[in-house]
Amino acid sequence: MTDKDMLFDYLLRLGDNSLILGQRLAEWTGHTPMLEEDLALTNVGLDLIGQARMLLTYAGEVEGKGRDEDRLAFHRDTAEWRNLLLLEQPNGDFAKTMARQFFFDHFQYLQFEALSTSSDERLAGIAAKSLKEIAYHRRHSTDWILRLGDGTAESHEKMQTAIDELWGFVPEMFEMDATDEALLDAGIGIDVARLRPAWDAAVNAILAEATLARPEDSWSVRGSREGKHSEHLGYLLAEMQFLQRAYPDAKW
């Protein structure tokens, strides 16, 4: 791959993470347990989609083939997506949505904090802008982990189950491949593997306070960077892309 191809791929990974999770959160609209939470999840989703717009616009310009944010969002099939497997997992119950959010918010905060000093000024600017919002996302999901973990017997049970079910998706967040290494050397990318101790420290402390057990590391899955996804992504894309596929370039 050329330098340009690698930067394109790197930006897709970041943008796709934000867009897929944003789409998942949008699915909660009108279905959350209470009105305040309906507003919260859609607002977090909106922030994520805003990040995705900036990142995918930039990715399209780097690629130089005339694909804009919409083209990239609505006209790629599963194998071309680069989002983490964690983020495409179905919402499940509210506890599962919060566990997914909690793992990712803590990761993304560290990731964007590091990216905000990237030698790529445009990427650094996007990261710095988004970081302020992620700080609120992280507070919001952390509050729910504490409230549900250290809540009733039933909420505790549901929260622990959610944490256990998603734990195997955590290692992929901290994986480094050849593209990451090359961009790290160029001063553009960051070493996500080095973020793990900080993530562990924060997550361990919160799980302990929430009276939740940190799961044993047993199984784990990976593959999103090579376009290998779980079956769930296809269904998500079918819904998200339907309009643009059925009526290409439709505008309102």
Next chain:
Amino acid sequence: MVTVHAADEILEILDLVKDPEIPVVSVRDMGIIRRVEAGGDRLKIVITPTYSGCPAMEVIERDIAAILKLHGLSDFDVETEISPAWTTDWITEEGRQKLHEYGIAPPANRGKAALMGQEAVACPQCGSSDTVLVSEFGSTACKALYKCRDCLEPFDYFKCV
């Protein structure tokens, strides 16, 4: 023709553009106008989004273009820049006052415990500081929902970023 006073005059015109989500404050009060570049061949207005996903940005851009045209200006561009990231510190003193009068508690200044979630937010209705956070996210991403324990009214707080 462009005169030396153009930038100031343009800013005054832009004061007429209101924030679509909080129509009592202008986009200038909100610090959304980064700068006006007058003096060249074309006038340039540089704006900044408050939040990345702010759905009001396109409306703001349109409103700016409309008001400038209404004042007989046609050679201008409206551009968006995100760096350095917008901060609530850019909301003017007048803007904060207007938010307060509208019933939205203005953001605490940064540097305090604001980003740690320990800000003391005063009720914009009765002034009491005995208030409680109901939700980190209110009617829009930039606001949190609070409740006053004295007058019992719920209110929006403009979060610090």
